[in-house]
């Protein structure tokens with residue numbers, strides 16, 4: 001069944017309706033069995049319209065603008081029940097369980113911050129895993145697993161240095177399993193999550209065996225193989241990456257947010273606070289009846305990488321609007337320029353699971369491997385330290401030459417163009433010459449436009465791009481002013497435009513939840529705003545005096 005052919009799905013199914021025998025729930029007023037449900041959220045049932053009307057003044061406070069539906073292909077997921085405004089907060093959620101990333105450098109199991117390098121690694125006196133202070137040994141995060149990890153009396157599993165290791169993958173899995181006795185309602189949530197364990201048993205058998213050895217042999221626990229595989233699958237399919245106060249990446253499982261399905265063109269934006277609280281908001285205006293979606297992969301990687309991540313980790317083939325459009329909605333993010341005819345870009349042709357690329361104008365065909373190899377070659381070139389020259393005086397010329405070269409091979413909204421633009425901005429970061437500032441502003445403008453195409457609406461990425469662009473524009477304006485290279489009326493207009501841009505950045509970032517990375521940046525935007533206002537005031541005053 002396609003994702004948009006849905007069946008209503010109520011989370012409080014109880015018994016058959018007393019009038020028609022269809023499964024439903026208890027009426028929100030009289031509690032008799034009823035199958036009519038609120039069309040807004042689908043969560044409350046009614047025996048008839050009269051009781052629904054009677055309940056509305058009370059229910060409108062809780063009625064969510066989305067409901068849970070399900071389809072055979074896409075499982076359970078959330079769909080808007082009325083129009084959502086861009087920036088509208090849809091829900092907040094709290095993690096059921098939190099733990100380190102699957103692979104991590106030495107991370108403290110108490111506070112989840114990276115452990116600073118020192119001569120000697122501090123180990124938890126209870127379980128011997130690295131920690132950053134003795135206080136963290138008894139922190140609520142680590143306390144429940146410490147005595148279980150301590151069963152590894154020979155310290156086989158605990159990392160003995162701070163080098164990156166995949167041993168940290170075990171921690172979140174163990175913490176989930178321990179919920180069975182510690183927190184039965186959280187455990188029930190984990191057990192209801194999709195896990196694809198049958199497929200995983202085929203594709204990841206060796207890894208699953210190692211996890212089982214760790215839990216049942218090293219820690220002497222007694223979980224069945226099926227249960228372990230289900231939990232491993234639930235974590236891999238549903239955990240989201242969030243940031244700690246010290247900006248370390250960790251993972252968390254959320255009971256409600258995990259119901260958001262995927263699209264490579266998401267319409268919903270997530271922001272998490274350092275205490276793990278997650279806010280979900282509409283990034284763009286969303287009509288009624290639309291699937292609410294986030295992107296499970298980065299939106300800034302080529303189509304083949306997105307497809308591999310989605311099929312290997314989430315076991316589905318993405319058929320979102322971006323993946324189904326051969327030009328990726330006009331940006332040619334993954335396709336090269338046709339080597340034969342100028343102005344055309346190759347488009348992917350899918351045939352029985354294979355991809356080849358073809359020019360819509362001259363029909364030249366290129367193998368998928370060649371298209372990917374061209375991208376890999378460029379990535380290798382970019383990784384070479386001297387690709388854009390040193391930070392000395394000739395950086396600018398090399399950046400300009402490189403941007404020209406990349407546009408010979410790719411569309412100026414291609415993935416490789418984006419990488420070159422980002423590397424160029426980094427390379428030119430200390431060049432305060434007017435020409436470099438103008439180029440940096442142009443690149444930020446192009447990047448901000450590209451990000452808007454990849455992740456439309458009020459997102460943190462957009463807010464950050466506007467802040468960067470605004471900061472460069474202010475430097476450029478100050479340099480132009482110092483060089484007396486200005487026409488005042490236009491200059492003042494440009495400064496007012498800059499103020500508006502920074503106000504948009506401030507507004508966008510302040511939509512993020514309090515305690516998040518986005519919110520932290522608001523203070524930085526405010527500083528730029530007052531600097532710009534002061535500069536505008538002083539220039540305006542000078543213009544008035546010289547009249």
Ligand SMILES: C[S@@+](CC[C@H](N)C(=O)[O-])C[C@H]1O[C@@H](n2cnc3c(N)ncnc32)[C@H](O)[C@@H]1O
Nearest residue numbers: 073074075076194237238258259261262314316
């Ligand atoms: C985090 S869960 C989302 C909730 C899930 N639909 C459920 O029923 O529990 C991720 C899983 O949902 C399914 N899914 C998510 N987005 C999808 C999409 N666009 N098309 C098909 N399946 C999708 C896949 O099975 C994926 O592994």
